[in-house]
Amino acid sequence: MSNSMVVEALEDLVSANRILAHEQVIDGFGHISIRHPERPDRFFLSRSRSPELVTLDDLMEFDLDCNPIDQRGRAMYGERPIHGGIFKVRPDVNAVIHHHAHPILPFTFSKEKLRPVFHMGGVMGREIPDWDIRTKFGDTDLLVVTMDQGIDLAHALGKSRMTLMRRHGCVVAANTLRQAVFIAVYSTDNAKLQLAGRGELEFLSDGEIDETGKLLEMPIAMDRAWEYWSRRCGVLAA
Numbered sequence: 197m198s199n200s201m202v203v204e205a206l207e208d209l210v211s212a213n214r215i216l217a218h219e220q221v222i223d224g225f226g227h228i229s230i231r232h233p234e235r236p237d238r239f240f241l242s243r244s245r246s247p248e249l250v251t252l253d254d255l256m257e258f259d260l261d262c263n264p265i266d267q268r269g270r271a272m273y274g275e276r277p278i279h280g281g282i283f284k285v286r287p288d289v290n291a292v293i294h295h296h297a298h299p300i301l302p303f304t305f306s307k308e309k310l311r312p313v314f315h316m317g318g319v320m321g322r323e324i325p326d327w328d329i330r331t332k333f334g335d336t337d338l339l340v341v342t343m344d345q346g347i348d349l350a351h352a353l354g355k356s357r358m359t360l361m362r363r364h365g366c367v368v369a370a371n372t373l374r375q376a377v378f379i380a381v382y383s384t385d386n387a388k389l390q391l392a393g394r395g396e397l398e399f400l401s402d403g404e405i406d407e408t409g410k411l412l413e414m415p416i417a418m419d420r421a422w423e424y425w426s427r428r429c430g431v432l433a434a
């Protein structure tokens with residue numbers, strides 16, 4: 197891990213933890229991972245700890261079956277198969293976020309679909325599939341703790357950027373960490389706005405969703421948002 201590209205990626209992963217905690221997408225729970233920039237068969241995820249407190253030192257390396265490369269006695273998040281499963285099934289994905297943001301949760305226990313209601317909500321994409329652990333695994337504590345469950349979740353995600361986990365939370369998967377954070381923050385905003393909408397709601401058209409999604413391919417947009425959130429949570433000095 198002496199390579200500077202890897203160190204830079206890990207520093208961004210620390211920032212992402214702080215940003216998503218500050219923006220109230222994650223709280224004491226929830227986690228964020230990145231694929232190893234030089235070894236696609238590995239990923240990085242913090243040891244088990246509150247995301248707001250994560251430092252470089254807390255980041256651990258895992259193989260795609262979620263075995264630690266060098267555990268050193270550290271406690272690990274039980275739900276890491278969410279990350280390993282998606283990295284295995286989706287070679288295009290380099291960052292995964294799992295969270296239980298409160299504005300998203302109502303859409304996990306009702307029939308109402310989360311759909312883009314405003315400009316930035318378009319980055320969620322056209323399809324936000326649902327995954328219900330109960331369908332294949334029956335009554336559980338709802339945690340995704342086996343590779344079978346993680347792979348099943350990844351298959352439900354399909355080619356989408358997000359999937360809702362029934363009665364539990366949400367997963368975001370993207371090509372870059374900045375895109376994943378962008379989608380996580382604005383999908384949470386979209387959920388708040390959709391719940392606040394009065395009367396018959398109007399949604400973005402499929403064409404508008406496709407056009408809005410192009411934002412994710414614009415570094416100028418990704419970097420500006422990242423800078424804003426980094427400053428707000430204090431990882432970037434004024």
Ligand code: MN
Nearest residue numbers: 275294296365
């Ligand atoms: Mn969870």
